Amino acid sequence: MLTDLISARSQFAAGQSDAAAELERCITAAEGPACAHVFRQTCHDEARAVATAAGIEQLPLAGLAVSVKDLFDIRGLTTAAGSTVLADAPPAQADCTAVARLRRAGAAILGHTHMVEFAFSGVGVNPHFGTPAAHDARFGALPGPARVCGGSSSGAGVSVATGAAFIGLGSDTGGSIRIPAALNGIVGFKNTARLVPTDGAIPLSTTLDTACALTRSVRDAIAVHEILAARRVTRSPAPLSTWRLAVPSTLFLDGLDEAVARAFERTLEQLRRAGARIAEIALPETAQLAEVNATGGFSAAESYAWHRQLLQRHASRYDPRVRSRIERGAAMSAADYITLLHARRAWIERMQAAMAGYDALLSPTVPILAPTIASVAPGSERDAEFFRVNGLLLRNTSVVNMLDGCALSLPCHQAGELPVGLMVWQAALRDDAVLNISLLIEQELQKQ
Known part of the structure; x- marks a missing residue:
């Protein structure tokens, strides 16, 4: 199992390692075969300078390696959002707020990671630059053919799972942090969206986008x-x-892969044996989401507003699967959008009332195991399977985004099994409860 950030800092304090040596191990992993297609641009020399700076190990991140999704501005690098459309854009003049905060805390920024073009998919496939393969942080390389690593923060997830980075900065609009966490055996926390600024990041949905980390x-x-x-x-x-x-x-338990259902039920039983009080509730309000989104969704409408001029000039350069979903926003009227805003607000009120008696809810993060990359690779003959998989991967996680809530995915599989995630979640600003509960659950599952 990989050393986590807290343990690495303890090793530094005990003189068992140092930031410079740890960074070299991360760079070696980043340049290794398990990280194929993971990084779009790197700044390793700048990261080395950070790791060797005087006093760096006294800062919270202690010169440890951090990867950054290719939609966040890093000064001196071009932010392309996984697309060729923005490849010729000028380098960023300044760090976005999230990167700046990490840097002030002592992060050694490795560079930009691959992502789904413009963050519009939960699968992780990118036809322009290749697709990273899933890797299990707990038990190593996955057996058999290469599997999708989840998206849209695809490279961010694999960078953490392979040991190339201690932190993968990413975004979560419908599950883009938690899906890679589940499929790579790592932790992904989607905080309440308003808690972390998203300035200096290319938007997908200004309503739903969340800056957060793996x-x-x-x-x-x-x-x-x-x-x-x-x-x-x-x-x-x-x-x-x-x-x-x-x-x-x-909704959350519908059509689970057998292995996901087995891992989830085993986890619940272990938690109950440890004293957890777990009720089973219907929560029928989740089935109302299709009606809430009947006039269209936030991602289509808000992404179209941002992309419409680019599409006029460069439509042929977009991933067709991404372009088709952005273009759906063109048909959404102002009245439809206002209806959606009101419907969401009323739905959140109903959900909060139904969840009021509980500190957190537990669900499988995604209902399926990671499919093979070959089954959803670019190509119109595989579009139907791609969209089926995409819908399943986003189904559970996107409920939390529409709720304006917070959620954490942590691994709950065992050796010999493909990665499975457990999602701990609640409504807005219940972040601390979700984190405290998740910490207790992780401690219990580590007894397996």
Whole structure:
């Protein structure tokens, strides 16, 4: 199992390693075969300068390696969002706020990671630059043919899972942090969107976009969230048995792969044996999302507003699967958009009322195991399978984005199994409860 950020800092303090040596190990991993197609641009020499700077190990991130999704501005690098359309854009003049906060905390920025073009898919496939393959952070390379790593923060997830980065800065609009976390055996925390600024990042949906990160452990997720959100997480000494947990049956448990269902049920049983109180609830409100989105979705409408001039000039350069979803926004009227805003607000109120008796809800992060890259690779003959897989991968996670909520995915599979994620979630600004509960769950699952 990979060393997490907190452990690495402890090793530095004990004189067992140092930031420069640790960074070289990360760069070696980043340049290795498991990271094929993971990085779009690198700045390793600048990262080395950070790791060797005087006093760096006293800062929260201690000169440790951080990767950045290719939609966040890094000064001196071109932000292309996984597309050829923006390849000729000028380099960023300044770091975006999220990168600046990481850098001030001592991060050694490795560079930009691959992503789904313009962040519009949960699968991770990119026809322009290749597709990273999933890697299990806990048990190593996956057996058999290469599998999708999830998106849209695809390179960010694999960079953390392979040991190339301790932190993968990414975004989550419908699951783009939690899906790669689930498929690569790592931790992905989607904070309440308003807590971390998204300025200096190319948007998909200004309503739903969340700047957040992938990490190697829940305790790392807490530390990184505190940096990105510039706030302290309120820690709770309460044991697992004191938290009120629920498993919603509507939507979230539909059509689970057998291996996902087995890992999820095994996890619930282990938590119950540890004293967790887990109720089963229907939560029928989740089935109402199709009606809420009947007039169109935020991602289509808001991405079209950003892309419409680019599409007029460069439509043929877009991934056709991405372009088709952006162009759906052209048909959405102002009245439709306002209707969607009101419908979402009313739906959130109903959801919050239904969830009020619980500190967090537990669900499989995604209902399926990672499919092979070959089954969803670019090509019109595979479009039907691609969109089927994309819908399944986003199904559970996107509920939390529409809720304006927070959620964390952590691994719950065992050796010999493909990665499976457990999602711990709640409504807006319940981040600290989700993080405290997730930490207790992780500690219990590590007893397996």
